Amino acid sequence: xxxxxxxxxxxxxxxxxxxxxxxxxxxxxxxxxxxxxxxxxxxxxxxxxxxxxxxxxxxxxxxxxxxxxxxxxxxxxxxxxxxxxxxxxxxxxxxxxxxxxxxxxxxxxxxxxxxxxxxxxxxxxxxxxxxxxxxxxxxxxxxxxxxxxxxxxxxxxxxxxxxxxxxxxxxxxxxxxxxxxxxxxxxxxxxxxxxxxxxxx
Amino acid sequence: xxxxxxxxxxxxxxxxxxxxxxxxxxxxxxxxxxxxxxxxxxxxxxxxxxxxxxxxxxxxxxxxxxxxxxxxxxxxxxxxxxxxxxxxxxxxxxxxxxxxxxxxxxxxxxxxxxxxxxxxxxxxxxxxxxxxxxxxxxxxxxxxxxxxxxxxxxxxxxxxxxxxxxxxxxxxxxxxxxxxxxxxxxxxxxxxxxxxxxxxx
DNA sequence: CGATCACCCTGACATAAGTCACATGCCCGG
DNA sequence: CCGGGCATGTGACTTATGTCAGGGTGATCG
Numbered sequence: 530x531x532x533x534x535x536x537x538x539x540x541x542x543x544x545x546x547x548x549x550x551x552x553x554x555x556x557x558x559x560x561x562x563x564x565x566x567x568x569x570x571x572x573x574x575x576x577x578x579x580x581x582x583x584x585x586x587x588x589x590x591x592x593x594x595x596x597x598x599x600x601x602x603x604x605x606x607x608x609x610x611x612x613x614x615x616x617x618x619x620x621x622x623x624x625x626x627x628x629x630x631x632x633x634x635x636x637x638x639x640x641x642x643x644x645x646x647x648x649x650x651x652x653x654x655x656x657x658x659x660x661x662x663x664x665x666x667x668x669x670x671x672x673x674x675x676x677x678x679x680x681x682x683x684x685x686x687x688x689x690x691x692x693x694x695x696x697x698x699x700x701x702x703x704x705x706x707x708x709x710x711x712x713x714x715x716x717x718x719x720x721x722x723x724x725x726x727x728x729x730x
Numbered sequence: 731x732x733x734x735x736x737x738x739x740x741x742x743x744x745x746x747x748x749x750x751x752x753x754x755x756x757x758x759x760x761x762x763x764x765x766x767x768x769x770x771x772x773x774x775x776x777x778x779x780x781x782x783x784x785x786x787x788x789x790x791x792x793x794x795x796x797x798x799x800x801x802x803x804x805x806x807x808x809x810x811x812x813x814x815x816x817x818x819x820x821x822x823x824x825x826x827x828x829x830x831x832x833x834x835x836x837x838x839x840x841x842x843x844x845x846x847x848x849x850x851x852x853x854x855x856x857x858x859x860x861x862x863x864x865x866x867x868x869x870x871x872x873x874x875x876x877x878x879x880x881x882x883x884x885x886x887x888x889x890x891x892x893x894x895x896x897x898x899x900x901x902x903x904x905x906x907x908x909x910x911x912x913x914x915x916x917x918x919x920x921x922x923x924x925x926x927x928x929x930x931x
Numbered sequence: 932c933g934a935t936c937a938c939c940c941t942g943a944c945a946t947a948a949g950t951c952a953c954a955t956g957c958c959c960g961g
Numbered sequence: 962c963c964g965g966g967c968a969t970g971t972g973a974c975t976t977a978t979g980t981c982a983g984g985g986t987g988a989t990c991g
Contacts (some may be wrong), residue, residue: 571898703968717948898939906978907981
């Protein structure tokens with residue numbers, strides 16, 4: 530019997546996934562979490578064979594939770610299940626020690642199969658996604674460039690960003706400018722969006 | 731036996747929902763669609779008792795599909811199932827003749843119950859959401875104001891928007907300015923985001 | 932019929948955003 | 962221990978945005 534933990538913030542989707550996996554004879558849902566912190570805590574207590582983590586969750590996101598669970602529960606295989614097949618996400622998932630990276634667009638029939646393969650020691654990654662991650666190259670942005678992009682993504686003005694980050698306005702402008710240049714777009718809005726899309730933030 | 735059609739673009743979620751509903755004795759999944767257009771076509775052929783539609787789908791979105799299905803299959807109850815409980819979405823769903831508006835955050839156990847209530851002729855809406863939709867008031871933006879906001883949401887410059895909409899740059903600036911004023915924010919980025927959040931686009 | 936409103940445009944203006952050149956200091960790898 | 966990259970800053974500059982004050986049209990409605 531494979532003992533599975535489920536972490537997904539949308540109740541209905543989580544329940545539906547539990548129903549889907551419950552149909553399999555050799556799988557057992559032993560815990561369900563609604564956010565990253567709860568997932569880490571539960572994994573420590575329940576020690577499941579597999580932790581299936583969504584990325585987009587309140588609190589600690591799935592990637593952070595993955596790293597923590599790997600550190601705290603060595604025998605637990607971590608699988609990432611996400612809506613967005615962003616190259617940067619895949620990269621970070623691998624760095625966090627994940628055994629699988631699945632997107633919610635994928636075929637429902639193969640989820641259980643993926644879990645079994647992971648338990649058998651395999652790694653499960655969509656080949657197309659792996660290629661995209663490799664061809665996209667690593668994150669070109671420096672820490673500070675990422676900071677100003679996220680701080681400004683909500684429509685904040687340069688002055689706002691400078692205040693929030695305790696920087697001078699000129700510095701913020703310079704970071705934004707270099708980020709825009711690196712990403713190869715025309716303004717910070719496009720920069721924030723493409724960076725987001727690639728999982729660079 | 732209640733005959734249910736499922737429309738949801740994420741394969742895995744759709745399969746999981748099917749598994750969840752398949753556990754109920756009195757429910758039967760008679761069709762599954764991956765986008766709005768397919769949902770309309772299938773509903774016309776299969777004539778289900780209930781159509782469970784996601785909003786965020788490629789092609790025709792769930793709200794558009796809801797209106798079309800209501801027109802083409804009068805006996806079919808349409809239920810909206812969405813990630814985002816945006817007031818404008820709820821309003822549009824009601825105008826499209828939907829019988830229920832559920833968010834994916836909600837409790838999984840109540841989905842089947844909601845379907846039964848809808849078939850019995852009830853309307854199922856989250857009370858908190860209904861209150862929010864009423865207090866938020868109707869969409870304050872004019873058609874053109876919405877147009878410029880969506881055209882500019884990808885980081886496009888004023889000139890880009892003007893070209894795409896066959897308008898003069900000054901006109902675009904004016905629409906953006908009035909949209910910003912109406913929404914009560916400081917720039918078009920915030921305007922686009924809050925409008926999006928409220929389901930005004 | 933006249934008021935009102937969405938729609939479209941122009942021109943002028945103030946401010947915000949983005950670019951460039953050039954500093955300083957820190958730390959890390961060759 | 963020196964070069965290069967990153968973090969941080971300044972000042973000057975160009976361009977993009979947002980605001981204001983107008984002036985036209987056509988449709989709708991009391």
